[in-house]
Amino acid sequence: MTVQTWTYILVGITFALYIGIAIWSRAGSTKEFYVAGGGVSPLANGMATAADWMSAASFISMAGIIAFAGYDGSVYLMGWTGGYVLLALLLAPYLRKFGKFTVPDFIGDRYYSNTARIAAVICALLVSFTYVAGQMRGVGLVFSRFLEVDINTGVIIGMIIVLFYAVLGGMKGITYTQVAQYCVLIFAFMVPAIFISIQMTGNPIPQLGMGSTLNDGSGMYLLDKLDGLSTELGFNEYTNGSKSMTDVFMITLALMVGTAGLPHVIVRFFTVKRVKDARKSAGWALLLIAILYTTAPAVSVFARTNMINTVSNKEYSSMPDWFKTWEKTKLIAFDDKNGDGKIQYVADPNKNELTVDRDIMVLANPEIANLPAWVIALVAAGALAAALSTAAGLLLVISSSVSHDLIKKVFNPGITEKGELLTARLSAVVAVVIAGYFGINPPGFVAAVVALAFGLAAASFFPAIVLGIFYKKMNKEGAIAGMVIGISLMLFYMLKFKFGIFDGGKAAVTELQKDWWFGISPEGFGSVAMIVNFVVSIIIMQFTPDPPKNVQEIVEDIRIPSGAGEATGH
Amino acid sequence: MSGKQQKATAYWKENVRYLFILLAIWFVVSYGAGILFKDALDAIQIGGFKLGFWFAQQGSIYVFVILIFVYVRLMNKLDKKYGYNE
Numbered sequence: 308m309t310v311q312t313w314t315y316i317l318v319g320i321t322f323a324l325y326i327g328i329a330i331w332s333r334a335g336s337t338k339e340f341y342v343a344g345g346g347v348s349p350l351a352n353g354m355a356t357a358a359d360w361m362s363a364a365s366f367i368s369m370a371g372i373i374a375f376a377g378y379d380g381s382v383y384l385m386g387w388t389g390g391y392v393l394l395a396l397l398l399a400p401y402l403r404k405f406g407k408f409t410v411p412d413f414i415g416d417r418y419y420s421n422t423a424r425i426a427a428v429i430c431a432l433l434v435s436f437t438y439v440a441g442q443m444r445g446v447g448l449v450f451s452r453f454l455e456v457d458i459n460t461g462v463i464i465g466m467i468i469v470l471f472y473a474v475l476g477g478m479k480g481i482t483y484t485q486v487a488q489y490c491v492l493i494f495a496f497m498v499p500a501i502f503i504s505i506q507m508t509g510n511p512i513p514q515l516g517m518g519s520t521l522n523d524g525s526g527m528y529l530l531d532k533l534d535g536l537s538t539e540l541g542f543n544e545y546t547n548g549s550k551s552m553t554d555v556f557m558i559t560l561a562l563m564v565g566t567a568g569l570p571h572v573i574v575r576f577f578t579v580k581r582v583k584d585a586r587k588s589a590g591w592a593l594l595l596i597a598i599l600y601t602t603a604p605a606v607s608v609f610a611r612t613n614m615i616n617t618v619s620n621k622e623y624s625s626m627p628d629w630f631k632t633w634e635k636t637k638l639i640a641f642d643d644k645n646g647d648g649k650i651q652y653v654a655d656p657n658k659n660e661l662t663v664d665r666d667i668m669v670l671a672n673p674e675i676a677n678l679p680a681w682v683i684a685l686v687a688a689g690a691l692a693a694a695l696s697t698a699a700g701l702l703l704v705i706s707s708s709v710s711h712d713l714i715k716k717v718f719n720p721g722i723t724e725k726g727e728l729l730t731a732r733l734s735a736v737v738a739v740v741i742a743g744y745f746g747i748n749p750p751g752f753v754a755a756v757v758a759l760a761f762g763l764a765a766a767s768f769f770p771a772i773v774l775g776i777f778y779k780k781m782n783k784e785g786a787i788a789g790m791v792i793g794i795s796l797m798l799f800y801m802l803k804f805k806f807g808i809f810d811g812g813k814a815a816v817t818e819l820q821k822d823w824w825f826g827i828s829p830e831g832f833g834s835v836a837m838i839v840n841f842v843v844s845i846i847i848m849q850f851t852p853d854p855p856k857n858v859q860e861i862v863e864d865i866r867i868p869s870g871a872g873e874a875t876g877h
Numbered sequence: 878m879s880g881k882q883q884k885a886t887a888y889w890k891e892n893v894r895y896l897f898i899l900l901a902i903w904f905v906v907s908y909g910a911g912i913l914f915k916d917a918l919d920a921i922q923i924g925g926f927k928l929g930f931w932f933a934q935q936g937s938i939y940v941f942v943i944l945i946f947v948y949v950r951l952m953n954k955l956d957k958k959y960g961y962n963e
Contacts, residue, residue, distance in 0.1 A: 373934075378915075378930060378933065378934075380934075381911060381930075381933035381934050384933070384934055384937075384938060385907045385911055385933060385937050385938070388937075388938045388941050389903065389907050389937065389941055391941065391945065392899075392900070392903045392941050392944055392945060395945045395948060396896050396899060396900065396945075396948055397896070400952075514935060517925070517926075517935075518923075518924040518925035518926040518931070519924065519925055520925065528924070528925030529925055530925045530926065530927075530930075531925065546919070546927055546930040547919075552912060552913070555912050556908060556912050556913070559907065559908070559912065560908075581963060583949070583952070583953060583956065583962070583963075586945075586948065586949045586952060587949050589945055590942070590945040590946045590948075590949050593941060593942050593945055594942050594946075597938050597939070597941070597942050600938055601934075601935055601938050601939070604934040604935065777893075863885065866885070866888075866889050866892075867885055867888070867961055868952075868956055868961050868962075869956070869960075869961040869962065869963050870963075
């Protein structure tokens with residue numbers, strides 16, 4: 308059977324599974340719609356959180372980025388896992404004890420202020436929309452490459468599937484589909500990695516294969532070989548980066564703190580029964596995420612070595628089929644500058660003849676390694692699972708922010724349970740349509756804005772939530788000032804150094820690099836904005852009145868794990 | 878302070894102490910071994926891995942997972958000690 312037939316079969320089976328689960332677990336109340344009824348087991352919640360978190364970026368792009376960045380790519384590995392330690396230790400148990408439906412709920416109640424609530428809603432919407440557009444694009448990419456449909460048709464098919472189970476099932480439907488999606492995506496990621504690891508090093512465990520000797524009889528360590536190949540072609544040594552130590556430090560910190568502050572991840576911890584279940588499900592989530600995150604750097608090493616060996620200094624006419632197929636999608640491009648018919652793949656941009664899009668490394672890897680057709684199709688199904696699960700989680704945050712935090716809590720407190728459920732479903736429909744629009748017409752700055760989303764979450768939510776739990780005397784004046792100044796500073800820095808809007812547009816960005824404050828890139832600046840938020844909050848607090856007595860009692864109460872009760876919206 | 882409040886304060890103090898210890902380890906394996914002292918640790922090679930590089934791309938993640946499960950155990954014990962378990 309061909310790759311395409313296999314892909315139709317595997318994608319068809321998984322989609323039928325997701326729809327079946329959605330029909331079986333549809334939501335009947337707002338409580339089921341927002342927090343799945345509050346009775347999800349820690350392991351199931353861990354799996355759902357892992358699928359929620361691992362997006363098209365983790366599945367498709369990350370290993371590719373690391374393959375080209377080498378050691379510098381570590382910022383994503385440490386940043387996107389280390390955040391879970393912060394989440395488990397500093398946020399999840401207390402937010403679960405607090406027992407409401409959403410993150411803006413906590414901010415609004417803890418800081419006894421609708422201004423704070425609305426500020427939190429705006430941040431949540433901004434973060435979620437930028438993310439979800441990227442997911443839809445990932446769905447379109449997979450469809451167009453593997454099923455050879457138009458990229459827009461792919462986006463629309465993805466929209467319909469997500470619409471079906473997010474609108475019908477709410478958090479309850481999403482939770483159990485995410486459990487299934489985790490299984491699909493981890494299987495799809497591991498199978499090719501294990502195959503290639505055996506092929507290249509003889510070791511079936513990719514995490515160990517990465518540090519083993521090559522299978523070709525040379526007895527050379529794989530990483531030493533790759534370091535050698537890289538320097539030969541004029542690139543940096545793979546195991547040493549080119550970014551400054553300060554910048555690596557700051558980007559890692561911003562990604563960690565941003566991860567802990569992402570609303571679609573936090574909200575998953577509202578779905579378990581007790582505080583101890585919230586702690587435990589954070590552990591399961593990270594364990595399940597770590598399986599992919601420790602395999603990804605191994606995949607990067609295999610893919611990079613394989614790719615250099617396949618293309619470097621080889622005749623263009625002798626390139627295998629996968630090379631030609633990806634050329635059609637324009638994600639691989641060859642320009643024979645010196646006209647010798649051979650591919651020169653080198654660091655020097657004037658001599659380099661080959662451009663490879665980083666996003667194709669994971670998708671093309673099984674083909675590069677000559678794996679059977681069903682494995683290639685499996686990767687397509689896995690990438691779709693990763694993109695759809697994250698999109699659904701984000702859509703739920705968007706719909707609950709609108710129906711619960713804005714309509715119920717601010718504009719129309721008298722709304723009935725039925726009315727709120729209907730509003731939640733309608734907001735989900737509108738959100739899917741908007742997300743689909745951005746998937747079809749991606750703004751050129753999607754990637755840049757996703758980095759901004761982490762910076763924003765780090766600069767706004769994280770300090771406000773941590774201070775709200777660990778600093779009883781923190782009041783609304785301090786928290787609001789901190790959030791506003793933190794976000795504004797982050798926005799200013801991004802606009803100045805990432806988009807160059809004060810200095811003549813994107814063209815000026817490279818030139819502006821030397822003006823970076825303390826040599827910190829816009830990606831890492833979230834750390835600075837976060838520290839500024841903390842400092843501003845604490846200073847303002849000294850000169851403004853203490854929070855009311857009942858709020859201080861809430862803080863004392865959330866520190867005690869027992870008596871969590873069920874999450875409520877009232 | 879009432880007995881109930883004293884108990885709550887004592888519980889919170891122990892909780893915060895655990896957090897400091899666990900987050901110190903969190904910092905050392907990632908920012909310490911994986912970034913600040915990466916070059917020094919790279920002088921040590923285990924199998925095909927330079928140690929600093931290994932911490933940055935593998936080791937720190939394993940330790941993160943262990944840290945959360947240790948935290949879960951410590952807190953379950955602490956909850957029992959203060960009668961907050963359910």
